[in-house]
Amino acid sequence: MERIEEKLKILADAAKYDVSCSSSGSKRKNTGGIGDASASGICHTYTEDGRCVSLLKILLTNHCIYDCAFCVSRRSNDVKRAAFTVEEVVDLTMNFYRRNYIEGLFLSSGIFKNADYTMERLLRIVKKLRTEERYNGYIHLKTIPGASEELIREAGMYADRMSINLELPTEAGLKMVAPEKDHDSVRKPLAFVESQIRELRSESKLIKHKPLFVPAGQSTQMVIGATPETDLEIMNVAKTFYRDYNLKRVYYSAYVPVTNLNPLLPQIGSAPPLVRENRLYQTDWLLRFYGFELEEILNPGHSQLDLDMDPKLSWALRNPQYFPVDVNTADYPAILRIPGIGRQSAMKIVQARKFGRLHEYQLRKMGIAWNRAHHFLVCADSPIILGTPSMISVKAAILQKPVLSKKANQLSLF
Amino acid sequence: MSYLFDGTYAGFLCCVFDSFARKEPEAIPLLSGDQSADLFKAQRTVITDVESAKRVQKGLEKHLGAVAVRDFYRVFLSEDRKAWLAAFRVISRVFTAGPDILQNFGDDDVICFSLTLKKVHRERHRMKAFIRFQKSSDGLFFSIVEPDFDVLPLIADFFRERYADQPWLIWDNKRKYGLLYDQITVSPVQLSPEEKMALTTGVTLTLDERDEHFQHLWKQYFQSTNIEARRNMKLHLRHVPKRYWKYLPEKQ
Numbered sequence A: 001m002e003r004i005e006e007k008l009k010i011l012a013d014a015a016k017y018d019v020s021c022s023s024s025g026s027k028r029k030n031t032g033g034i035g036d037a038s039a040s041g042i043c044h045t046y047t048e049d050g051r052c053v054s055l056l057k058i059l060l061t062n063h064c065i066y067d068c069a070f071c072v073s074r075r076s077n078d079v080k081r082a083a084f085t086v087e088e089v090v091d092l093t094m095n096f097y098r099r100n101y102i103e104g105l106f107l108s109s110g111i112f113k114n115a116d117y118t119m120e121r122l123l124r125i126v127k128k129l130r131t132e133e134r135y136n137g138y139i140h141l142k143t144i145p146g147a148s149e150e151l152i153r154e155a156g157m158y159a160d161r162m163s164i165n166l167e168l169p170t171e172a173g174l175k176m177v178a179p180e181k182d183h184d185s186v187r188k189p190l191a192f193v194e195s196q197i198r199e200l201r202s203e204s205k206l207i208k209h210k211p212l213f214v215p216a217g218q219s220t221q222m223v224i225g226a227t228p229e230t231d232l233e234i235m236n237v238a239k240t241f242y243r244d245y246n247l248k249r250v251y252y253s254a255y256v257p258v259t260n261l262n263p264l265l266p267q268i269g270s271a272p273p274l275v276r277e278n279r280l281y282q283t284d285w286l287l288r289f290y291g292f293e294l295e296e297i298l299n300p301g302h303s304q305l306d307l308d309m310d311p312k313l314s315w316a317l318r319n320p321q322y323f324p325v326d327v328n329t330a331d332y333p334a335i336l337r338i339p340g341i342g343r344q345s346a347m348k349i350v351q352a353r354k355f356g357r358l359h360e361y362q363l364r365k366m367g368i369a370w371n372r373a374h375h376f377l378v379c380a381d382s383p384i385i386l387g388t389p390s391m392i393s394v395k396a397a398i399l400q401k402p403v404l405s406k407k408a409n410q411l412s413l414f
Numbered sequence B: 001m002s003y004l005f006d007g008t009y010a011g012f013l014c015c016v017f018d019s020f021a022r023k024e025p026e027a028i029p030l031l032s033g034d035q036s037a038d039l040f041k042a043q044r045t046v047i048t049d050v051e052s053a054k055r056v057q058k059g060l061e062k063h064l065g066a067v068a069v070r071d072f073y074r075v076f077l078s079e080d081r082k083a084w085l086a087a088f089r090v091i092s093r094v095f096t097a098g099p100d101i102l103q104n105f106g107d108d109d110v111i112c113f114s115l116t117l118k119k120v121h122r123e124r125h126r127m128k129a130f131i132r133f134q135k136s137s138d139g140l141f142f143s144i145v146e147p148d149f150d151v152l153p154l155i156a157d158f159f160r161e162r163y164a165d166q167p168w169l170i171w172d173n174k175r176k177y178g179l180l181y182d183q184i185t186v187s188p189v190q191l192s193p194e195e196k197m198a199l200t201t202g203v204t205l206t207l208d209e210r211d212e213h214f215q216h217l218w219k220q221y222f223q224s225t226n227i228e229a230r231r232n233m234k235l236h237l238r239h240v241p242k243r244y245w246k247y248l249p250e251k252q
């Protein structure tokens, strides 16, 4: 009994630096057993660091034959080691799931013996859950770099999502701190799984009951701030990976120092770059949902994101020629680009104006950040301003607002 | 003119029916016990008639489709009198002015309706997240909650599909009723007046021998998965407001 508690402590602690906790995007329904992964993701609680807890996120073991300097589980690190048995992981998952603590399991592992040996163990767990426990909850499974394609393919029949981490955004960065590793061993399995998903999709037009294969797609993670890449480099990598492997998500994880022995890495005690991490996520959203091109937000002349304001506001201030936008006449994409207006409010504006020209008091009620937005828009009762607004004064007006100056705690999107 | 109804959704729809029948568009739907039911103002007691309620429901479905009509029920579950009035007026206007009215987000009633709908959705989502089952020695998974709004009817399907192979009980301790799933159907359970009186001596459930063990492991997990260097209590509190802690083992 106590032993399992200690294992959980060690193996949850070692797994927590993987920030992905998404449990959405699957299509798996309950077919006569327990669990349903078809609903959108649910965060069952939040840790005191404010992160969503949706999945039981653990390593099978933190024994590892590699020595990546940025990782707590590296072989040269003096930490307690532990390993779960297959039965223990299954028992924990089922009992947490039945009590509605979690949406499912996120299973990863250090690499012990070799890649196939590790992957084979992971496979045994997910297979047991699906076939013996008739469990239909969410499973996020790590692909172990270097594992054979047969094992990966079989694991994909049981997992909802698979992921494999780039770790450092660039090959050069990776070589600095983990010389045994390379990006190719990440690209290859990502490409393999993607090709399998694609193949099944084209076949499934012919077959009626298609088997599920990684229905929630793939994701990856980059550690931010361990090595000296610029935001432009990071987002370029993200863009390429979204495109080449049809990823569902790229995660950016502010580096939390775990060693003082490597002079190339930030030392223990230095704060993880949380604001920067948030800015990267905001940029990611602008590219995927707001119709922005990467070059508009980051380019060789502007290769780092501003820390004191979100990237949309920063873009708007650099591009006064697009403003003010008349919300009573502009099209949806133009309204979406106004700082302080999100997708839902933009939609509301477009629908509501059919009933008459919109005034300030109406816009305020639609859930837009008026203090920011009003500098960039005109509505029915806006005072008439000649020419474009001076962005220097707009910036000053917005940034002196107390809400925005407390940037360390501002981790919401827009 | 206050319309006093019995607190059921059918009764609410009957307020709409009556206001049309009596040509009283200014009616305000309320419960007889409501403070705002002004004694000096004119009031009328609305009799709940299932046929009339059905006619309003059918009429709405014709205009909006069955899916969108469920939103009125959801807003009704907010128990918020302002939102009731807004919903009441929006329904009336769907009949007089057509279904497009729902997109008029510049209108006070429509925006109140849509904001309340959002709040109810959020509470429903929270219950899907914050419900914690304890397993009793006879295999029943039970949970106690006190949701801000009366959202149990909105989560029944979700829990029935997800936990199809285990009997469960979700008890709303604010409204003193629950949902019981017996591996076939979900049915509401209530305390009889006598049971309500005798609640102190009432039902005790013995826990499954391993239940405490898993609660303990869950707490352990909650601690271990936290990254101290990223500590952000403000964000934590925003996502897990204090009023929900009472029934969350990880916050004990």
Ligand code: SF4
Binding pocket: A064, A065, A066, A067, A068, A071, A072, A073, A074, A075, A109, A110, A111
């Ligand atoms: S291979 Fe993975 S677990 Fe092992 S040291 Fe490298 S990052 Fe850590």
